[in-house]
Structures are given as structure tokens and as C-alpha cells.
Amino acid sequence: MSSRSAWQPRLSDQNHGSVYERLAQAMRESVAARELAPGDRMPSHREIATQLGIATATVSKAYSRLIDEGLLSAVHGSGTFVSDFAQPAQRDAVIDLSMNVPPPNLGMGLLSRSLARIPQAFTGQSLARYTDLAGHERHREAFARWLTWQGVQASRDTVLLSHGAQHAISLALLAASGPGATVCTEAVTYSGALTAMRLNRQTVQPVAVDRYGMLPAALDRALGAAVRTTQARPIVYVTPTLHNPTGATMSPARRAEIVRVCREHDAVIIEDDVYSLFRPRGTVPLQSLAPERTWYVNSFSKSLSPSLRLGVLVIPKGEGEQVRLGLEASTAAVSPIIAELVAGWIADGTVGNVGLAMRAEAEERLQVAERVIGNCIERLPESGFHVWLPMERASAQQVLVEAARAGVLVTAPSTLETEREPERSGIRLCLGAASPEQLERALQALATVLVRARPA
Template sequence: MADVPGPIHERLAAALADDIVQGVVPAGARLPSHRDLAYRLRIGLVTVTRAYALLERRGLVKSERGRGMFVAGGTGAAPNVVDMSVNTPPQMLADRLLAATFQALAREMDAATFGSYHPPMGSLAHRRTMARWLSGHRMEVPPDRLLITNGAQHALAVAFAVALGTGGRLFTEAVTYPGAISLARHAGIAMTPVALDGEGLRADALDAALAATAGDAGRRAVYVTPSLHNPTGASMAAARRADIVRICRAHDVLVVEDDIYSLFAPRDLPTLADLMPERTFYVNGLSKTLSPGLRLGLLAVPPAYLNAARAGLQATCSMASPISCAILERWVVDGTVVSIGTSIRMEAAWRMASARETLPELRVPCDHAGFHAWLPMPLLAAERTARRAATAGVILTPPTAVMPDPDVGDSGLRLCLGGPSRADLTRALTTLRNLLDSRADEGEERSVAV
């Protein structure tokens, strides 16, 4: 049974919902019969029936006459479920724009071009286009220091491999991007969580952590998101960025800078790569700026590590999609990237304002216009709230997914605001408001400051 307040059938439904949304019980799986589950759990048959009915109303399971109860084909597509676990931008692409783009590409791209291998790091023309896109809203990088990757996650994988080799130790925020945690664990990289505050990674805590491991064997690197940190939304002021750079130089460590939310970053705030180009691997991509369907990332590499990065890229991917590169080239030239970016910023601002109005407890900087927000609370309370939200039809990121070490640091819930429709988002936020109010009524601590 789920460790949440409420009747037994609600606790059973919460436990099953958690297993379904986490994939422990896959889509299409047949659930035990009502009588069998009641016998195994030593509960009443009516209790199981009520729990199954609750799951069916929420679109997580479906009953087939004469066959039993089955997990629905895709929880994300269930009509009553709102998925707030995936950090994706609001959908701003129009069908007509996409159709016109493909029609133009069909006229311009011949079979020989489509059927040819391109350089693993991207053609010079496409790297120039990527550099032009980046310079239009963020920073200047020479095309010869850019590698085009299959999304920002791929860029992170290459950067980690080059910076740390086999094993190594990665220093990062006490809560951070789940994809980076997965990559590090997959590569056998040890992670050291570092305390953060309202501006993100704390310079004094990083200094102490690096000093404490100065004599350890193996390479060390720092993974950091200075602008719109995922999941807390914190952004470093210029002084904090300068402190981080000073400390990393003093301890002679490399830095992997994740700037995937550069669309929302002020131009007057330098990147760490601007301040420290000789030891910063700079990661960006288009999935959070334009559309998840445009799987292009970029990796700006310190000059001394270019050969190693090219080798790492070639070992993991033959080339980025030439079609995606051609789409980007067309959209940069005709101004579509600027138009879509403006629309995403406006939509994100509306969604963030709606979230803050419904959930004043959210930790959101006053100028934050991204599409994720952070609700700090103790880990146990966060896990209980996530389970209850799943039972109520709102899927949240598992709290431990953003923690390099679940035993160290603060916890909370990441709310991904960009994916659902406006109507679904409003419904989900209201559901969370009700859950938090019920926690308060039951005497639980609603949230704690980070």
C-alpha cells in the first residue's frame, strides 16, 4: 500500500498508479484479478474493485470484458492524465509552417545529398549556421570550435567522456538535471552533490568540496547550469559566475556548462564559456528552444580538447541528421527561429504566472520566464505528494530523479509547465493546490525553504 493518508482502496490505487507511471507495470500488462489480489493482500474484494475503478476513471487502466483489467496503452495519452514530468517547451509550431518547410526542403535537397555521409562534427556550413543561431541570442563561438550533436544529451555525454574519461568524479548541484545524473551513473562516474542557494551552485561549497578531494586519484570536473538551473530555476548573477570561474581555475578542474535554457537568459550575463573558454565545455541545443522534434545539440569545446571531442563524437554517432540541419538553416535565414523563440517566451511567461498564482509556495525567481518551477519540501513529503498526484491524474518527476545522492541535500518537486495544454495545466495546478491544502489540513509541513 502507498504510504499516504486515506482509505485502503485509495492507498492501493496510489501504489498501482505509481508503478504504472514509473513503468514498473508496463503498458498492456494484465493486472491480477480482483479476487486474486484481494486474497494476496488479505483485503476485501470490494476494496480491490473500488481501487481498480478509481484507476480506470483516471485513464491508467482499461477493462476488457471476459479478459480482465489491463494497463492503458500509454499513460501520457490517457484522457484524464496530465503529464508534468517531462520538461518540454510549449508547442508553438504551426502545422502550416512545418508543411511549408518540408515542401521547401523537398525542392532543395536532392537524393545524392540526402544519401551522403556528412562529417561527424557537422559540415562547415551547418556549423556556421549553428554559430549564427547562438550569436543571435547568447554568445559568439567560432564554428571551428563547435560540434553538432544529436541533441544536448548527446553533447553532455561527449563532454563527460572527454572531461572525465573512464570513471572520474563529477561535482554538481545537490539537485540537478536527471539526464546528467543518468549519464554519469551509466558511465561509472562518481558524483559529489554540492549545496546550492537562490543563485544556484554555491561557490564556497564548491571550493570546499574540491579542496576535500584534492588528493584523490582520477580526473575531476564540474557540471553546472548557471542560467535557469534545472530543477530550481535559479540563475547566477555576474559575481557568482566570476567566483565559480576563479575556483575552478584555482583547483585546475574542467567545467561542463549546460546552457540549454539560453533562450531565457539575459544577454548581459556572460556564460562560463565566455569567462573561461580554455576549460569550459559549453552545451546547448534546440529541443528546449524550438521544438523537441528538432534533435540538434551543440558542444563548444576548449581548443586543447578538440581532437579528443571529435574522436568521442565519431565513436558515438556517425553524424547529426542532415534534415534537421537543413531545417535549422532555413529557419535561421528566414527568421523563424526568432519568431518561435519570441512565442515560446511569451507562452512560458503566461504559464509561469498561472503557476505562481495557484501555487505561491513555488520557488521562482521574480524574472524567471522558463517552463519549469520548483516546489521545495522534505524528500518524504515530496514522494508522498508525487504518489497522491499520480493517483489524482497528475504525473510529476520522481523527487529522487533530480538528486545525485538522495541522502544529501534538499528535495522537492519539479513542475514541468510546458507540455500540457493550457486547460490541462490549469486543471493540474488546481489538483496540486488541493493536495497541498489537504496536507496542511492533515498537519503536514507544506514546504520548507531551500
């Protein structure tokens, strides 16, 4: 074993889970990128905690996770070391399939021309003042029109601008019911939403799913139990279109059933519709079926670029006061410059044109995934940039580690799980960030890993 490595402690940007999960993911990435080699001694728990300003117990939890995965080994009296088998592929670059982002689709020429138009929309005096917390009136009007085209019941007065979908979800969770509430959500779901629920000290209640998403009967049981055990109004956080991570999309009948169950129990709905770009024809948002109880979330991260950090939250009528308190406590207003940029792209057709290109690109990448690892995909989504490989949790952990050894990063199962170490879990593969050549190479490597890791 070597002396202590030169690894600099950090938290991963590719993981929106808890602090210990982000620390563990950073170590996985460093092994995959050959920043950490087999036999390297890891920094002590206290050293990492001091450098990152986190609790020693948090570091211990991350180390325990990676020891369980076999990536690290603890030697009594000597320290913690990178395991001998944790040797990544001999490649110059690691291929990242862990972050769910779309392919690059905004050319620099378009960006330059669009930015050049922005000064015409402002005066020096207007830029010297803070805008309304909910966003500038004309921007809210523009985004309300964009949402109306998608079937959402939205107006300037019910639309609030946020710093991305994550911010909108956090606001909705706080304002819709608050601490102590039970949040019913899919058994595996978006890691950022789970983190917000746990920080709010809300009880996370997993709900079983099938090929059409959340099961109404299972939701009925979960909400019934929540109503009996707490006085706080229950919340249903749900992604009806291209659910993250399973890719399930609710049929029109399933959407109506979910709304019916929520009405019976007087539950709040938080609808995460960031993949509305990929919603099939003939389906509508839950918000259009139950506007009186639905907090609707969308953003431009999946349809334009994650760098915009611009989201929208449509609130039920009469809920403005509570959510404005949440805005005041959490942030200043969204940048009017970014909002103007996107509003211009809505007006000139850029958003629609990019959407068409994105859907075509998604279909091509899904075809590659089906060709290379189709036997491992239980249900291929109709569109979008992620696929789900369901399997036993132990197998999923093995795939995570062996994929890193093969030079491919995948989403850590623990970041998506509502329960601690469930028997069943899976691997999410994000198809958007890699180039077509990288995607082909990564999927071929994963095909070999999956043959070894999954039981026959």
C-alpha cells in the same frame, strides 16, 4: 484481490533516469491512467525481466521503490499487488506535468513550407554519402553564428552537432576527463546527466545551491576534495540559467565566482545552457568567461521542438581529437536534412520569432502557477516552463503518489537527486506540455494534494 492484471511491462518515456526508475515510473503512470486498479496482481519479477530484457534485480529495485511509496503491496506467498488506496481520479485523461518540454509552437504550415525548401540545398549525390561526424560545414557555420548572437565564443571549427543536448552532455563527460573523474554538480540536477555520469563510473559530488544556483564556497570545498583524492581532472557540470529543476539563474557576479573557483582547481566546466532563450539581459554564458576550459551545450528542444533532436557542443580549442573519437563510437552524424531545416529557421528569423512567443507563453503559465500554488513555490523563476517545490523527501514522495491518484503526473524526485534518498528533495512541475485548461485543472488538483502532504 484480483487475479493477475493484463498490464504489459514497459519502460517510461517520461523519465530519463536509470532502468529501474523508468520501470517504476511506467507503473506509476499505469496506476494514474487506470491501467492498473487497486488489488491487481503484478507480473512476477522474472516475467518482467524476461519481457523487457533486463536484470531481475532491476525489477526488484523498482518494486521496492513503489512498495516504499505505498503504491504496491507485497503479500508473502501470493505476490505483489496494487495497493487499495492507489485509485486514480475518475477522469478520462491523465495530465502530465512530469516532462519538461515547451508548448507546441511550430505550425504545420510553417513546417510544410520549410520542408519544401530543403531539396534545393542538396543533390542526390550529396545525400548518398555520410557527412562529417561533426556535422556539415555550412551547418556548423550557421549554428556558430546563432551561438555568437547569444554571447558564446564559437566558430565553425569548435562547434559539433549532436543528437540533442543529452548526447552532447554524454560526449563532453567522456571527452573532458573520462572514467574515474569526480563530477561536481548541483544537489538536484538533470536526470539524463546523472545517468551519463553513473554509466561512465564517474563520482557524482553534490554541491549546495541558493537562489542564485551553485554556491562558490561549496564548490571550492568539493573541488579541493576531488583534487586530493583522484588524479583525474575534476569536472563541474552546471546549469547557470534556469537550473533544472530549481529554476535558479546565476547573477553576473555568481558566474564570475564559479569561473574563478574552477580556474583555481583547474576544473573542466560543462555548461548546460539549453534554457539560453530565457537568460536575463546583462548575463553571459560561462563559456564566454572561460572558453579555454568550458564545454558548452545547447539544443533546440526547449526553444523550438523536442522532436528535432538536434544539439550543439562547443569544445575548447585543441580538444577535437578526443571528442571525435566519442562521436565515432556513439553515433553516425546528425541528419543533414534536420540540420538544414533548423539552419533555415535561423536565417529566416523563425527561431527568433518563436523565442519571443515562447517567453510570453512562459510568463503567462508562471503567473497561473503563482496564483494557484504560489505559497508552495520557494522562488518563482523569471521565465521558463518549470517550477520547483522544495520539501522533505518523505513529503515529496507522498505528493508524487497522491498526485498520481488525482490524475496528475509529476517528476519522480529520485530521478533528480545526486544522493540516495537525501533528507531534503522536492517536486518539479513542468508547465509547458499541458494545454492552458489542463494546466489550471492540474494545478488546482495539486493545491489540494499539497495541503495534505506538506507539514504546516
